[in-house]
Amino acid sequence: MSDYTTVFGSIDRYERGTVNIVADDPKNYLFSNMFDVAAKSRPYERVAVAKNFEYVIEVARAEGGSPWYAAAHDEFVTCLDHRVEVHLVKLDDPDAAVDPESEGAHRLPELPAGRKMGRVVLGRGHMAILPVGAAYRFEAARPATLMIQSIDGPETVHKWAEICQK
Amino acid sequence: MAMSDAIADPTRPANPRGLPLQSAFEAAPADNRTGYRSFTAGHFGFRRDGYFAHITWPGGRHQMAIDAFLRALMRDVAWGFFYGTVNFDTVFGTTNYYGEVEMFAGATNEAFIKSGTAYIERFKSDELMRIFKEMIGDWTNEGYDPFAAPMETGAPWGSKNGDNDPAVSRKRVTAKRMVGLPGDTPLRTDASGYPVNRMFADVPQDQPEVYPEPGFEHEVSAFNLFAYLSRSDVTWNPSVCSVVKESLFCPTSEEFILPVEHGNDRPEWFVQLSDEIIWTTKDRDTGAWRAQVVCKAGDVCVMPADVRHQGFSSKRSMLLVWENGSPKIPALIREGKAPNVPVRF
Missing domain, CATH: 2.60.120.10 (Jelly Rolls)
Structure with a gap:
């Protein structure tokens, strides 16, 4: 038996840290908690929790089935707690689905023509590639927390004042 | 915003202090007593003994416990001077200008700055890196890994005792x-x-x-x-x-x-x-x-x-x-x- 216990969080069990100020403004640290964000968000609302110029880290509450998404670049999703399925379709005409010059994830009104690539079942800590040229959707039987490495786009939700310590 | 429109010349290293480039480097033979080599880069000198790294520059000197110095030096080497400033402690460090690097004593310490005793020299990154790599290689003894947590590695103290090249030459x-x-x-x-x-x-x-x-x-x-x-x-x-x-x-x-x-x-x-x-x-x-x-x-x-x-x-x-x-x-x-x-x- 291990002498140490590794602490992970989940959407239904997490503890937030804090910023203790000496001579600063806590808002400068944009301090939030991914499980807290997922717990308080609508399903598949892609909330920016980190932003670095055009790049973002989004957190999404996975619950039920998501819309189909696609991007003109790779994205990566990491499951932070409970089981989530990722379904992938290779688009016949990716540029018709998403402007190749665009950035970030785009919600597709319907699944465009393409071939099934397969699916991935993610558990805690599992990372999957959401490859350029593919459409993807998520499926979760119970609420779960996803972290997505992407670029600020039309699906990115910015609500910093709601999620960050003030 | 895409960043692409805002750039002038991203390849030109900055030299905000207008410093001359230093080009003198030296690695001295092993000391007869400790077994360690000493090094100079510009007008900075580096020497280690059983417990400490000793750093000198015109008008000043400083010392760090050798375990803390080696752990810091290891990161500066492994990260290629990293982004911005790497403060080894509150006195000594480097600032990366991406192609060139400043090495300083006291330049990020309010007391040194106010007293006018901060000291800075400018180097080509690859030239300073070469001497830093020689230093980490020579000053790291067998059984000590500066990347490891202290409870997972041996002690760095004492006179020269072998080396640990596989540990200090890890690639990121x-x-x-x-x-x-x-x-x-x-x-x-x-x-x-x-x-x-x-x-x-x-x-x-x-x-x-x-x-x-x-x-x-x-x-x-x-x-x-x-x-x-x-x-x-690591x-x-x-x-x-x-x-x-x-x-x-x-x-x-x-x-x-x-x-x-x-x-x-x-x-x-x-x-x-x-x-x-x-x-x-x-x-x-x-x-x-x-x-x-x-x-x-x-x-x-x-x-x-x-x-x-x-x-x-x-x-x-x-x-x-x-x-x-x-x-x-x-x-x-x-x-x-x-x-x-x-x-x-």
């Missing part, structure tokens, strides 16, 4: 797209020499279920990032695991103390994946205290570009360091177009 792991993809950085396993760390023995080692359709076996891919991190053999040494253009996910395992006070020249994001790290932040230029940030699993925070930060992790923890590696950023910093804080609300 940099995935091109994602760990585990064909042709990219491989997964860590027992067989490849990466056992699960003693503090992560309870981390599940299961892998994602991957069901590719025929013909898509190389495109449908996933791996267990937490298991990967549980097998890291601390405070981020490695690139996934890449979206210039957005680099650089997770790492952390135990004990970040060996440097890092004064990044751009905002640096931390995503705490497990356990807890306590960060202290200080003013980048003076060292005055700014805040303490307690990060627990799931917490996200940014270190503003005008602070230096240092982390403390009692239990080995998993931290995702998120970097923007755009080569355009140094020019934006130089032109004052890079924000200290990425979002205002």
Whole structure:
């Protein structure tokens, strides 16, 4: 038996840290908690929790089935707690689905023509590639927390004042 | 905003102080008593004995406990002077200008600055790196690994006793797209020499279920990032695991103390994946205290570009360091177009 216990969080069990100020403004640290964000968000609302110029880290509450998404670049999703399925379709005409010059994830009104690539079942800590040229959707039987490495786009939700310590 | 329109000449290293380039370097023979070589770079001198690294410059001298110095030097070497300023302690450090580097004593310490005793010299990065690599190689004894947590390695003290070249010449792991993809950085396993760390023995080692359709076996891919991190053999040494253009996910395992006070020249994001790290932040230029940030699993925070930060992790923890590696950023910093804080609300 291990002498140490590794602490992970989940959407239904997490503890937030804090910023203790000496001579600063806590808002400068944009301090939030991914499980807290997922717990308080609508399903598949892609909330920016980190932003670095055009790049973002989004957190999404996975619950039920998501819309189909696609991007003109790779994205990566990491499951932070409970089981989530990722379904992938290779688009016949990716540029018709998403402007190749665009950035970030785009919600597709319907699944465009393409071939099934397969699916991935993610558990805690599992990372999957959401490859350029593919459409993807998520499926979760119970609420779960996803972290997505992407670029600020039309699906990115910015609500910093709601999620960050003030 | 895409950054592409705002750039002048991103390849030109900045020289904000108008310093001349130093080009004199020397590695002296081993000392008869201690067995260690001494080094000079410009007008800086470096000597080690059983307990300390001694640093001299015109008009000043400084000493650091050799364990702390070697851990800091190891990161500066492994990270190629990293982003911005690497403070070995409150006196000595380097500032990266991406092609050139400043080495300083007291330049980020308010007392030195106010008294006019801060000292700075400018070098070509590759030339200073060469002498730093010789130093870390010569000053690291057999059985001591400056990348390892103190409880996981031998002691650095005493006279010259062998070396540990495999440890000090590790290459930073940099995935091109994602760990585990064909042709990219491989997964860590027992067989490849990466056992699960003693503090992560309870981390599940299961892998994602991957069901590719025929013909898509190389495109449908996933791996267990937490298991990967549980097998890291180093601390405070981020490695690139996934890449979206210039957005680099650089997770790492952390135990004990970040060996440097890092004064990044751009905002640096931390995503705490497990356990807890306590960060202290200080003013980048003076060292005055700014805040303490307690990060627990799931917490996200940014270190503003005008602070230096240092982390403390009692239990080995998993931290995702998120970097923007755009080569355009140094020019934006130089032109004052890079924000200290990425979002205002």
